[in-house]
Amino acid sequence: MTSETTNPEITAPMAADVRMKASPAALARALGLAWQAGRWHVLAYAILALLEAAVPVAAAWLTKSALDVIAHRASGSSGSSALVAAGAGLAVAGVAAITLPHVSSYLRQELQRRTGRLAQDRLFAGVERLAGLAKFEDPAFLDRMSLAHTSGGAAPSAVVSGTLAVCRGFVTVLGFLGSLLVLSPLLAGAVLVAALPALAAELRLSRQRASMMWRIGPMERRELFYRQLLTSVRAAKELRLFGAGRYFRSRMNAERLAADSERRRLDRRELSVEGGLGLLSGVISGGGLIWALFAAVEGRLTAGDIALLATSIVGVQSALAGLVGEVTMAHQQLLNFDHYLTVTGAGPDLPVPARPVVPPTLRYGIEFRDVWFRYSPEHPWSLRGVSFTIPYGSAVALVGRNGAGKSTLVKLLCRFYDPDRGAILWDGVDLRDLDPAELRDRIGAVFQDYMEYDLTAAENIAIGDVAGRDKPAASAARIEAAARKAGVHDAISALPRGYDTLLTRMFFGPDPEAGVVLSGGQWQRLALARAVLGEGRDLLVLDEPSSGLDAEAEHEIHNRLREHRAGRTSLLISHRLGAVREADVLVVLDDGQVVEQGSHDELITLDGLYRKLFDLQAQGYHPADA
Numbered sequence: 001m002t003s004e005t006t007n008p009e010i011t012a013p014m015a016a017d018v019r020m021k022a023s024p025a026a027l028a029r030a031l032g033l034a035w036q037a038g039r040w041h042v043l044a045y046a047i048l049a050l051l052e053a054a055v056p057v058a059a060a061w062l063t064k065s066a067l068d069v070i071a072h073r074a075s076g077s078s079g080s081s082a083l084v085a086a087g088a089g090l091a092v093a094g095v096a097a098i099t100l101p102h103v104s105s106y107l108r109q110e111l112q113r114r115t116g117r118l119a120q121d122r123l124f125a126g127v128e129r130l131a132g133l134a135k136f137e138d139p140a141f142l143d144r145m146s147l148a149h150t151s152g153g154a155a156p157s158a159v160v161s162g163t164l165a166v167c168r169g170f171v172t173v174l175g176f177l178g179s180l181l182v183l184s185p186l187l188a189g190a191v192l193v194a195a196l197p198a199l200a201a202e203l204r205l206s207r208q209r210a211s212m213m214w215r216i217g218p219m220e221r222r223e224l225f226y227r228q229l230l231t232s233v234r235a236a237k238e239l240r241l242f243g244a245g246r247y248f249r250s251r252m253n254a255e256r257l258a259a260d261s262e263r264r265r266l267d268r269r270e271l272s273v274e275g276g277l278g279l280l281s282g283v284i285s286g287g288g289l290i291w292a293l294f295a296a297v298e299g300r301l302t303a304g305d306i307a308l309l310a311t312s313i314v315g316v317q318s319a320l321a322g323l324v325g326e327v328t329m330a331h332q333q334l335l336n337f338d339h340y341l342t343v344t345g346a347g348p349d350l351p352v353p354a355r356p357v358v359p360p361t362l363r364y365g366i367e368f369r370d371v372w373f374r375y376s377p378e379h380p381w382s383l384r385g386v387s388f389t390i391p392y393g394s395a396v397a398l399v400g401r402n403g404a405g406k407s408t409l410v411k412l413l414c415r416f417y418d419p420d421r422g423a424i425l426w427d428g429v430d431l432r433d434l435d436p437a438e439l440r441d442r443i444g445a446v447f448q449d450y451m452e453y454d455l456t457a458a459e460n461i462a463i464g465d466v467a468g469r470d471k472p473a474a475s476a477a478r479i480e481a482a483a484r485k486a487g488v489h490d491a492i493s494a495l496p497r498g499y500d501t502l503l504t505r506m507f508f509g510p511d512p513e514a515g516v517v518l519s520g521g522q523w524q525r526l527a528l529a530r531a532v533l534g535e536g537r538d539l540l541v542l543d544e545p546s547s548g549l550d551a552e553a554e555h556e557i558h559n560r561l562r563e564h565r566a567g568r569t570s571l572l573i574s575h576r577l578g579a580v581r582e583a584d585v586l587v588v589l590d591d592g593q594v595v596e597q598g599s600h601d602e603l604i605t606l607d608g609l610y611r612k613l614f615d616l617q618a619q620g621y622h623p624a625d626a
């Protein structure tokens with residue numbers, strides 16, 4: 001991708017020193033997302049959280065009053081009704097303490113599912129807005145995507161939980177601190193002060209964890225790559241042939257080992273920090289209890305007071321620990337949520353004018369005017385001052401050696417990238433002035449690395465006309481007509497379920513007839529059918545449309561395509577020079593430059609690179625003439 005067309009929003013902060021700060025705006029966006037995903041769940045979750053917070057405090061006071069009534073009974077007073085009330089209250093609190101966490105756990109899970117769905121949809125809508133290809137070749141962007149996917153779903157519900165944990169923690173801590181204050185203000189202060197360093201230390205640790213996750217992102221992606229390689233059917237042949245399984249397994253293990261050592265380092269740091277903090281709170285609570293026992297012996301505290309004190313110390317400490325845990329979890333998710341916000345909030349990666357020109361129906365042709373292009377400033381030039389025209393209604397063929405720049409030209413023509421210098425003009429309009437989606441609506445194309453979708457045969461073709469919709473637009477008759485044009489109708493009709501046959505062995509289930517595997521040439525014909533499905537396209541681009549076909553099939557396909565192309569503008573790329581010799585103009589590329597152009601006969605007369613390549617191929621077919 002060129003430096004001029006890269007959206008800096010997505011890549012700029014991707015360096016190692018990625019910003020690790022949870023902003024209030026990110027917090028608001030995460031809460032907003034959770035609210036949009038399920039406002040009733042958020043409300044119910046909030047009410048339950050407050051109830052849960054009040055239960056332990058109420059139970060502590062009920063216990064204290066029950067113990068005090070019992071102590072008074074020992075000294076002669078009745079108090080039966082108070083005892084019954086305290087007992088009943090304790091029973092209700094017990095039931096609430098057992099059931100409420102289950103209900104709130106369900107609500108949390110449901111909220112997480114809802115926010116997960118909404119966040120995933122928005123994230124991929126953001127990815128869809130990327131009109132070019134460069135982002136998908138940028139490792140930093142891929143790392144950001146993977147973190148965005150995890151955090152987009154998890155962060156909003158974690159932030160809701162964290163926020164509610166703060167509220168719950170406040171209610172519980174204030175309730176217990178109030179109780180402690182009544183008994184010993186000094187102890188209340190000590191317990192509170194001990195919690196503050198814990199919060200600061202945990203927040204620091206969560207920042208370190210988020211930055212560690214960023215560092216190990218590339219290792220996790222590489223590990224995933226090796227894992228998929230080791231189980232992919234495409235790779236299985238070569239891995240077995242070369243006995244390369246062990247080689248890739250050891251690379252996979254090395255990535256896991258490196259990521260684990262980063263994780264271990266942080267776990268150890270957490271262990272020492274949290275161990276130290278645990279010791280501090282143990283000393284405070286132990287000291288507090290010893291003081292209380294002496295005070296009870298001296299008659300300054302009752303048995304109920306001791307029970308309340310012990311429960312309050314433990315209650316404050318565990319509420320604070322829970323609060324700190326939830327807040328740090330939410331904090332960490334929020335740090336990663338930044339990646340989600342960046343991807344979903346990014347503008348287009350290719351500059352699109354505020355008022356794009358609607359591509360006019362092609363009437364004159366497409367002109368490459370002094371086009372220079374390299375994939376990034378670090379790459380060498382792939383195209384160096386390319387100029388030629390594809391006149392309306394004619395077939396132009398691009399020929400040249402491997403790496404000459406033919407496919408790159410096609411990618412620029414579909415505006416997957418913009419030229420660094422020069423311009424491509426569609427009837428005189430610069431492609432940069434058009435909306436990429438509208439431009440692509442005018443082009444039917446088969447790429448060299450076409451896709452094989454694990455879907456039915458009909459769906460594989462119908463994808464050729466789904467632009468911007470969530471359902472295919474083509475009727476069964478149109479799909480069949482496209483299949484006929486691509487010469488694949490008979491092969492599809494012979495499948496166990498015709499056009500409804502699944503073209504995969506991955507998802508077919510127990511029915512052996514439901515999934516089949518096509519041959520390479522048949523897949524290529526399906527890709528062709530996809531390209532010719534869309535009606536009213538101005539330009540047909542075929543990058544190596546017959547590389548997987550046998551000679552007879554190639555001949556037949558070219559005849560059919562010639563009929564289909566009649567009167568249409570087309571750009572063909574092929575290494576089989578016999579297949580493109582009929583083109584109106586042949587453009588010969590070499591090392592990113594146009595070195596010859598003209599008809600087959602003209603280029604043969606010219607006796608240059610084309611003639612050399614053509615003669616070499618011809619000799620291969622007729623060795624006797626060599």
Ligand SMILES: Nc1ncnc2c1ncn2[C@@H]1O[C@H](COP(=O)(O)OP(=O)(O)OP(=O)(O)O)[C@@H](O)[C@H]1O
Binds near residue numbers: 375400
């Ligand atoms: N995504 C990419 N990132 C970086 N460099 C690339 C990329 N794609 C192609 N190139 C480079 O651009 C140059 C032209 O490649 P291109 O694929 O256009 O050649 P081609 O003429 O289509 O070759 P072939 O006949 O082998 O298909 C090559 O040097 C190639 O290494």
